[in-house]
Amino acid sequence: MTVSTPGPGFRPRAVLAMSRAAAAAVLAPDSLAALGRVCDLAPLPVLDDLTTDRARSLLADADLLVTGWGCPPLDEEVLAAAPRLRAVVHTAGSVRGHVTDACWARGIEVSSAAAANxxxxxxxxxxxxxxxxxxxxxxxxxxxxxxxxxxxxxxxxxxxxxxxxxxxxxxxxxxxxxxxxxxxxxxxxxxxxxxxxxxxxxxxxxxxxxxxxxxxxxxxxxxxxxxxxxxxxxxxxxxxxxxxxxxxxxxxxxxxxxxxxxxxxxxxxxxxxxxxxxxxxxxxxxxxxxxxxxxxxxTPHLAGSQGNEWRRLADLAVAETARWASGAGFLHPVRRERLAFTA
Structure with missing residues (x-):
């Protein structure tokens, strides 16, 4: 299997993994179009179950996952179906719910929109x-x-x-x-x-x-x-x-x-x-x-991003995907050693 290296001209193959409600809220059509300009984005619908035949087919070619609320855990079984996967761009704050020890063990790079939120x-x-x-x-x-x-x-x-x-x-x-x-x-x-x-x-x-x-x-x-x-x-x-x-x-x-x-x-x-x-x-x-x-x-847990504020999360995900593809690395990386001190 040949794996390309991020750098000038590299277009990662990306898959959306989150609940359909999260995708509809955070990724408006213009945001999806912007994301599609910096990567080869797998067609909708998003993956909210990573064990289906369709999920395994898409994961097999994925260099990068764009995740959000409702993303299933990226455990060893999921990673075995995604041999090319090298990065995760999360469109929300905490990654604790889906980025597992297996991700860190493989050396997968992770970015989060916590700063935007x-x-x-x-x-x-x-x-x-x-x-x-x-x-x-x-x-x-x-x-x-x-x-x-x-x-x-x-x-x-x-x-x-x-x-x-x-x-x-x-x-x-x-x-x-x-x-x-x-x-x-x-x-x-x-x-x-x-x-x-x-x-x-x-x-x-x-x-x-x-x-x-x-x-x-x-x-x-x-x-x-x-x-x-x-x-x-x-x-x-x-x-x-x-x-x-x-x-x-x-x-x-x-x-x-x-x-x-x-x-x-x-x-x-x-x-x-x-x-x-x-x-x-x-x-x-x-x-x-x-x-x-x-x-x-x-108040009903409304302080975080809602409504038109979701656009910030999408914009950050697009920017992080573009940076990673160019070889510049993430501007908002999540470090494994910092997880004990963060949400």
């Missing part, structure tokens, strides 16, 4: 930091109920974003984008991340602090920690109870990073306010007290 999550977080600082949601609710003029000079000094202290939990891709977006604002930013040095923190323009100090000093804590065995339940009762009265806890990471029971008790008691784009479980039971809690805003 980080921006809308960071934008959501910035919006929630600023809106909760002004208590905009609660005041809008009261205004709708009372329907009378409110004297702005009677606003408590606790309201507002001037010199507000925001604590960022984890300098992940998303955490770093939040720090970037906060720079134009008159806000003090604290960071806790055990893998970030004082020099790194200084370069980011933040103050590096311990985990306990992050919670006691911050007016708002924003959680950006990936869910790993060691981070499950990381934000426990002691940290939640140590937060300033009326402080805000924002979670766009994973619900299981936070002790849900302790969080619920604090919010229902009115000690803190919470903004949750993720919960544990992912959809709370219908009778869960947070649904009717005035101190809780729960």
């Amino acid at each position: 980080a921006l809308p999550v960071a934008e959501y977080t910035l919006a929630m930091i600023l809106l909760t600082g002004k208590r905009a949601l609660e005041r809008a609710r009261d205004h709708r109920s009372e329907r009378r003029r409110v004297d702005p000079l009677a606003t408590p000094r606790s309201v507002g974003n001037h010199r507000r202290t925001v604590g960022i939990l984890s300098a992940s891709l998303i955490g770093r984008r939040v720090v970037e977006l906060l720079r134009p604002h008159d806000i003090e930013v604290l960071l806790h991340d055990p893998y970030v040095s004082d020099a790194d923190a200084a370069a980011l323009g933040v103050e590096r602090v311990g985990l306990a100090e992050l919670f006691t000093r911050s007016d708002t804590v924003s959680v950006h920690t990936p869910l790993l065995p060691e981070t499950r339940g990381l934000v426990g009762r002691a940290l939640i109870d140590s937060m300033r009265p009326d402080a805000v806890l924002i979670n766009t990471a994973r619900g299981a990073v936070i002790d849900q029971d302790a969080l619920t008790e604090a919010a229902v008691a009115g000690r803190i306010r919470v903004v949750l784009d993720v919960t544990e479980p992912e959809v709370l039971p219908p009778d869960h007290p947070l649904w009717d809690c005035g101190n809780a805003l729960i």
Whole structure:
């Protein structure tokens, strides 16, 4: 079997492997056309089952897989059917669900659109930091109920974003984008991340602090920690109870990073306010007290790429495919040794 080397003039044979719903959402016709200009793309429909005769036929000639949500695991059996496969371009964030040890053992190169997906999550977080600082949601609710003029000079000094202290939990891709977006604002930013040095923190323009100090000093804590065995339940009762009265806890990471029971008790008691784009479980039971809690805003896991934001994921996949085919390598590679620290 002759295998061409990426470089000038190389056109990899590529196959789409993801759920059909993911392909329809992320890969609009113009994105598919753009992808087809930088590789020889196998015809639709996409592969959502890699064990069928059609899948084996397409995998036999594939140099590259373009994957997405719903891609089956690329295990040893799948790789045996894809002897030419050398690269995976993922159109979403985490690759944990489908890139297996067998991929790393073969030396398959992997790229992810996590950097593109980080921006809308960071934008959501910035919006929630600023809106909760002004208590905009609660005041809008009261205004709708009372329907009378409110004297702005009677606003408590606790309201507002001037010199507000925001604590960022984890300098992940998303955490770093939040720090970037906060720079134009008159806000003090604290960071806790055990893998970030004082020099790194200084370069980011933040103050590096311990985990306990992050919670006691911050007016708002924003959680950006990936869910790993060691981070499950990381934000426990002691940290939640140590937060300033009326402080805000924002979670766009994973619900299981936070002790849900302790969080619920604090919010229902009115000690803190919470903004949750993720919960544990992912959809709370219908009778869960947070649904009717005035101190809780729960959104349906919408912070990540949705709607027209999917175009960023597709554009990044096209660019990464073109770079890899040219021999330049991926701009957004996923490293096996970094998987223990990423989502």
